[in-house]
Amino acid sequence: MRSGLSRAEIQPRVRDLVTRLYQNIPTGIGKGRTDLRLNRQELTQVLTQGAAWAVEKGMGYEEDVGFLEENGCIEGARPDLVSDRAYQRGRNQLGSLGSGNHFAEIQYVAEIYDEAAAAALGLFQDQVTLTIHSGSRGLGHQVCSDHLRVMVEAAARYGIELPDRQLCCAPLQSPEGRDYLGAMSAAANFAFANRQVMTHWARESFMQALSLGPSQAGLTVVYDVCHNIAKFETFEIEGRRRRLCVHRKGATRAYPPGHPQTPEAYREVGQPVLIPGDMGRYSYVLVGTERAYRETFGSTCHGAGRRLSRRQAKKQARGRKLLDELEREGVVVMAAGMATVAEEMPEAYKDVSAVVDVVEGAGISRQVAQLKPIGVIKG
Amino acid sequence: MHIEQIDEFRWRIPKRGKMRVEGLVFASAEMMGEMRQDPCLQQVVNVAHLPGIVGTSMAMPDIHWGYGFPIGGVAAMDGKNGVVSPGGVGYDIN
Numbered sequence: 018m019r020s021g022l023s024r025a026e027i028q029p030r031v032r033d034l035v036t037r038l039y040q041n042i043p044t045g046i047g048k049g050r051t052d053l054r055l056n057r058q059e060l061t062q063v064l065t066q067g068a069a070w071a072v073e074k075g076m077g078y079e080e081d082v083g084f085l086e087e088n089g090c091i092e093g094a095r096p097d098l099v100s101d102r103a104y105q106r107g108r109n110q111l112g113s114l115g116s117g118n119h120f121a122e123i124q125y126v127a128e129i130y131d132e133a134a135a136a137a138l139g140l141f142q143d144q145v146t147l148t149i150h151s152g153s154r155g156l157g158h159q160v161c162s163d164h165l166r167v168m169v170e171a172a173a174r175y176g177i178e179l180p181d182r183q184l185c186c187a188p189l190q191s192p193e194g195r196d197y198l199g200a201m202s203a204a205a206n207f208a209f210a211n212r213q214v215m216t217h218w219a220r221e222s223f224m225q226a227l228s229l230g231p232s233q234a235g236l237t238v239v240y241d242v243c244h245n246i247a248k249f250e251t252f253e254i255e256g257r258r259r260r261l262c263v264h265r266k267g268a269t270r271a272y273p274p275g276h277p278q279t280p281e282a283y284r285e286v287g288q289p290v291l292i293p294g295d296m297g298r299y300s301y302v303l304v305g306t307e308r309a310y311r312e313t314f315g316s317t318c319h320g321a322g323r324r325l326s327r328r329q330a331k332k333q334a335r336g337r338k339l340l341d342e343l344e345r346e347g348v349v350v351m352a353a354g355m356a357t358v359a360e361e362m363p364e365a366y367k368d369v370s371a372v373v374d375v376v377e378g379a380g381i382s383r384q385v386a387q388l389k390p391i392g393v394i395k396g
Numbered sequence: 397m398h399i400e401q402i403d404e405f406r407w408r409i410p411k412r413g414k415m416r417v418e419g420l421v422f423a424s425a426e427m428m429g430e431m432r433q434d435p436c437l438q439q440v441v442n443v444a445h446l447p448g449i450v451g452t453s454m455a456m457p458d459i460h461w462g463y464g465f466p467i468g469g470v471a472a473m474d475g476k477n478g479v480v481s482p483g484g485v486g487y488d489i490n
Contacts, residue, residue: 157489183464186481208490264484267467322458
């Protein structure tokens with residue numbers, strides 16, 4: 018999201034802002050807010066409608082959904098194929114960040130590499146931005162577990178030879194394949210709604226901490242992308258239209274300029290791609306390219322990639338005051354658990370700038386802006 | 397593993413055995429040096445075996461080991477004859 022505020026305007030209030038975010042957006046492995054508990058029928062609506070459900074409930078603006086991948090809703094979701102256990106896990110977790118690498122981060126635009134593209138995305142130097150990184154929480158995890166079990170048997174039944182059991186799969190046109198896609202799409206819609214709810218609470222946090230009205234705090238959605246998904250997309254390759262199921266696992270869609278699914282406002286520059294780095298250094302805003310469309314089915318990288326395992330990171334963090342270290346670097350961090358901060362410390366990640374240099378060098382994305390963190394909440 | 401450099405940021409893993417398509421890895425020479433020690437490149441090869449895979453089995457420069465498919469992997473499957481795999485999405489759906 019982008020704001021109308023500059024870094025200097027919020028600098029004295031960063032701690033208040035982070036505190037508000039931390040109070041308003043639940044973090045960690047547990048439950049969401051007690052004022053958002055869903056019954057089965059409501060959760061079914063979430064799984065069917067995605068982000069639009071939250072907007073309909075007053076959490077967000079109608080124009081938000083036009084800036085979400087697939088408009089915040091995958092068609093063909095089948096809540097009836099989501100298990101009771103997954104429902105159970107999802108009921109109390111809508112509007113929660115989770116743990117691990119998930120975060121919400123206040124940033125500022127530190128560098129602009131492409132003035133015209135930045136202007137199209139509404140970004141300017143020193144502007145305050147906010148990024149939310151979260152997914153489908155326990156519900157999605159359960160959907161994956163449930164269907165892995167089915168797929169191991171299905172692969173054998175359909176005589177699919179696999180070099181590794183973990184690649185278990187089923188034909189797209191088989192009942193098992195269709196069922197997984199239906200349930201996975203429902204989980205994806207939960208993730209869209211989850212981020213939409215947190216978007217709303219982030220806006221409220223800005224208003225509360227900075228004593229601003231909604232239009233002044235004005236957090237506008239720049240874009241929302243998926244990182245872990247398989248979905249049908251149609252490509253025009255060498256004059257042929259092909260409908261493909263693109264698996265992107267830790268990868269981001271990066272559609273080129275002119276693509277009909279790219280919001281009209283960005284049609285000339287391409288679909289925005291958000292690449293989080295680590296909480297000490299920087300993140301990037303990129304746009305998709307024609308070359309990505311032709312070569313990688315409109316896909317690019319998704320982040321920094323770990324350098325240290327979680328265990329190694331915790332070992333290296335022992336005895337250190339990470340929150341103080343980060344604050345000296347100009348980043349206020351609040352987290353549910355210090356173990357997560359240790360696992361997620363900047364040195365645990367590779368330098369994301371090396372990653373985006375490769376995708377730009379290869380021509381599958383273009384760099385637009387670099388964002389630096391000011392305040393972070395984590396699980 | 398046999399890997400050929402295509403250009404500054406592209407590496408090809410040629411087809412062998414029952415691979416249906418080639419592997420294509422986006423990385424700098426330095427990153428490739430590190431990746432060679434990592435089982436994630438074997439995962440790129442494994443994904444290339446899946447029925448209906450189109451184009452190449454791809455890896456982005458932030459690739460690392462994941463359940464079945466590498467994290468940082470992209471694979472497009474033919475809509476009619478291809479397969480879908482939960483490992484190609486992972487646990488953290490969306």
